[in-house]
Amino acid sequence: MLRVPLPNMMLRIDSDRLQTKLQERREFIGFVSKATHGVALVEGFFLILSAFTAGLPSWLAMALGFVAVMVTLYSLVGLIITWRKGYNAEELYQELKDMDRTEKHSSIIAINDGNRYLLYHDRQWGCDFFPNHATADNETENVRLLSDYLSTGFDIPKDDFTLIRVTDETHEKYSTEHEENRVYDYTLYKAHIKRMPDAWRSERFHVDSKDCRWMTCDEMLSDETIRRINHDVVSMVRDHA
Template sequence: MLLRIDSARLHDRLQQRREMIGFGSRAAHLVAVVEGVFLILTAVTTSMGYWWRIGFVVVATVVTLYAVISVIITWSKGYNADDLYQEMVALDRTERRSSIIAINDGNRYLLYHDTAWDCDFFPNHPTSENDEDNLRRLTRYLSDGFDIPQSDFTLVRVAHENHEKYSTEHHEKRWYEYTLYHADIIRMPQAWRHDQFHVDSKDCLWMTVEQMMDNPIIRERNADVVGMVRRRL
């Protein structure tokens, strides 16, 4: 997964966490404490001269105390590499990773009405990082969500594009990653043969690319995806 992080925000976050970074893992410090204890015992029982033995004990004690302090810090703050990674992921400026399914009937494409956005979209689903898993999820999504048996279509990956556009939620430009698939329909469901139809609580319709671009709502909210379909198919 590619992360897009603003360098200034990354610098600020690392500065905020600088006191937590560099203490290593809890297990490593616990081992260091045990080793320090044995080091002290070795220093006390060594046959070296008196002053050499004192120096050895002092050094061993300092090392052990540092290990104990490190254990306290790592356990009390509970901060590790996984925590830092999750914070870096949270800084990612990629707004959405979506897989788009283009289904055509001649020069018309299947759309469904998204009530939350009040806009007609191509069938889409969040993209999984693994391609095979993503294909399985998309196949199940299209079959279950649009009432078509999995044996009646095949999905083919067409392209991957990154688009930068303004996010109304974050009030800044964000990146959108789209993976385009084309569905080859082997047998079209009877319901799909109408210009408009209803399946699985979805209102669906067929539109040409020109009709989509003439629609002001689609043009405002989804013109980049429509353009990708027009270029790639």
């Protein structure tokens, strides 16, 4: 298993699949951009002209001309290949991301009131979860998305909270969808609430079509559904937030 690091994210790719992918793309690896080949082609053309117009001895002009022709032909072939195939580093990056065996990259937001934490009910899973959002590749973008999600989804102005990154954990769980163990990457943020919304002051409340509640970690781990689905995340929050 090869772990390929990317900005703020770790991809887990099976080494056999990576080897196969690199073999598929081996003819493109090493070719630079179209612009670079284009510039080299023009330079090679002018080098050919210089070789035969600079008044050099015939043997030197022939040698220089031969080298210039080879450079020009190489640049021309490279330009044709890169132009026809249109393959670049961004496409290879996307293909590697598609090979990632990580089931989910998720950012968790821990919001506490004393020893109680804010949860919302996910109807699809039939389980109460911490506020969460898919993790973006870039940390700045991730914090922006989390702030938008928390403000819009839980009806709290952005000026009334700050997000602090606490820790990252990787957990391996059995995926019923794929019928194999899959890796889950979690990034934990703690929200420091400067002013709690009035609606949040109830033990249970409803905001933006979400049914929310406050629970302690012990209460969560005593709940059979939460314990079965989200035991590892509850433990992470309990230990770090």
